[in-house]
Amino acid sequence: MATTLRRLAAELSAICGPASVLDDPLELRTYECDGLTAHRASPGLVVLPEVAEQVAAVVAACARAGVPFVARGSGTGLSGGALPRTDGVLIVMSKMRRIISVDPASRRAIVEPGVTNLAVSQAVAAYGLFYAPDPSSQVVCSVGGNVAENSGGAHCLKHGFTVHHVTGLQVVTPSGELTWLGDGTGAAPGYDLVGMFTGSEGTLGIVTKIVVKLTRIPEAVTTLLAAFGTTGQGGAAVSAIIGAGILPAAIEMMDALAIEAAEAAVHCRYPEGYGAVLIVELDGPAADVDRETAAVRAICEQHGAGEIRAAASAAERQAIWAGRKSAFAAVGRISPAYIVQDGVVPRTALPSVLDKIAELSAASGVRVANVFHAGDGNLHPLVLFDDGQPGAAEAAEEVSGAILDLCIEAGGSITGEHGVGTDKSKYMTKMFTGPDLETMQLLRCALDPAALCNPGKIFPTPRLCGEVPGIRRAPHPLVASGTIEQF
């Protein structure tokens, strides 16, 4: 271990206690990756603070030492956003998991970042409230991680993303200062720093308390499963539902290969012999949900649905969702390895993009299973390959990248919910111009001029703050001093 880190370890031990600082190589390896296991790096040090003041002191110590730091929640992220730095400190937030207060009449709760997403909903259920963003990892993923990634979930079509449900943040700035952004009202004077911070993937500071907005539990929920001959038919039904002015809580689609995988894994007993299933969930006042359910059923029939099931109980609803929720993992049953892609297209472009993905798959011989949030055009193509075969991973990676190109061409995005992180920074220049990225960097320079806070994420080789574009006379002072690397 380098001298700087050894010295820092002693300092962090003084702040958090020796038991909360890990430097044993075996222990460090536990943290070498997040949910995207393709990228790995053992952190130089791991520290597990228990209170916000310790986080601030840890960050201040890192800043003084010029050591990069990365925050990590539950480590479920799918873009390598919490990938550690071998020369840096990984600040693990999982010991900070208190629900500090619940104010049901204001529909607000104040929570610590390590608390799991689902734990918030469970804690407020007695008041008839829930925390709306519901990423599929909600049993384990942390609210702090949700803030970093601006997480969505199957139900964000109607209920919105994390940024719509956070009204105040206590953060540690990259210089180690503890400060509040916003006041919990959602209408604080000044710039919307809460909105700026949410979705910044841990590059602007570390969240230590979160004021979340709570939502009334809907009076009624219905879940329909409709089977179609093709994804095209299903897509047309989706357009017709939206066109009828109905806003379901969720609209999910799976194609034949994804259905096959789910069936193999969880025996979800979806209707057999169809090319696509659509799951439509409606929630809201009972008076509306009954009418909308009838309307959605009629639309699916008009668009050629061969079989429609409606969940009549919570158990039946779970059974319908079981197949969809298992889809990512289930693909492991039909393929030794796979890449989960996360692209977005305008909803109206879904049919043409799906056709092109099919062409791409046929031309390359790489199988692609499609699972997607059809309501908002968020595709999760699962690109299957056999990692035992030489060159297969590269071929799959190529198809996966080509799918992103299709999304961009269609006017969409390279990521709908997984984030850019380490994995997709190389695609950012396909979506954004130089001035776009340079303007985003202004925010970073405002908060993290020394580029120590989760460096290397989101942006492809960012310029250093204060550097004039194109003019390079000498190494940046921070490079020259050995504080940072530039590559």
Added chain:
Amino acid sequence: MPVTTPVPAELSQACAAVRPAGPADAVAGVTPSWVARPDSTAELGAVLAAAAGLNLASVPRGTGTKLAWGRPPDRCDLVVDMLGLDQVLEHEAGDLVARVQAGIRISELAAVLGRAGQELALDVPSQPASGNGDGDGGRGTVGGVLATGLAGPRRLRFGTPRDLTIGITMVRADGQIAHSGGKVVKNVAGYDLGKLLAGSYGTLGVIAEAAFRLHPVPAAAAWVTATADGPGDGAAAAQRLMAAAADSPLAPSAAELDRPARGAPVRAAVLLEGDPDGVTERAGQLRGLLAAAGGTDVAVSDAPPPWWGQAGVASPEETLIRIAFWAAELGEVTRAVDDAAAAAGVDPALGGSAAAGVMHARLPAAAEPAAVAGFVTALRAARPLAGTGEAPPARGSAVVLHAPPAVLAAVDVWGPVPAAPLMRAVKDQFDPARRLSPGRFAAGI
């Protein structure tokens, strides 16, 4: 007789339509030298680049309905008239998304979207004619609404402009054009500059284009109205009505209060929207809930009460204050308003989106500037806004949206701002020479 300064060559080269400014172009009493009216984003970029080269301070202007909001600019050489950028760039009805230029009027956009049965779900109140307005109903432009973060009663369900913005094109103080987001609702690629620009009062960049998430125009709407009554004071009674609506499973789109003067009965109205039969059924249920919560004169109507959406509207001679708070503290906030008003010797009208934690206080033109300042200071110091030092340290705010010049001179318009140093750091990066709307915003920005 004002002396007109000749238009600098750099400006006229950048933009075909540049003219000397007149008294009607003044921004909160500060008269610029020139007005430029670009008709494309590229031309807007050229104007700001030229302005930067000449070290001119610029203020963007739409229809001018909110131009006098905030503090008067420290300096203003150039008004950038955005009304030349008034196009709908894209409206894909099947995607429920529209991309527009910032100078388009809200009313014009509503007409275009309405033809497809869709809307930008911001029921922005109409501002009274303000000299610069030009007969568009006073709802202003997309850019102006976005830059002031303005929302009407339906904020309870749909939020504010930042919640509906999915992409933005801005022009920086140096003329550089930059985008973030896109035209899909679900998108987490890169920093979201739209959030930062929303409510930034033209101090970080000029909003050139924006993409919005749209909603279908509801097939039916009903307002359930009641007068707050029952045990305790009017504030407690009003809080019971708002809680009855917000805690119900009836999914109200808005829940509003109106109290024309201290001691006057508090009126409440709750908006339900959606399928006609569903709305009728829910209105019947809500009627029962409001009566059970102590409401009297409970009625259902398919038209809003006359005061609906008017809380955030005042003539330029009046003082308009936006009060934000945690919804549970409505009663306490109302009492804090009354105490502060009694101490200062003023009697504000009070009302607004109480269930969403936002109300407006309106003081007449005749109110003494020192009294208005005293009222605002006392209100900010009250516990439900100032907080108790527990997390978060502040729990609300009182911001003077607009006021006559004598009041502006006497009052701290923005009041305390959380994380002011970070805001200044952001401003310093985006506009280091302070050329964009300098001094208009919070934290001295």
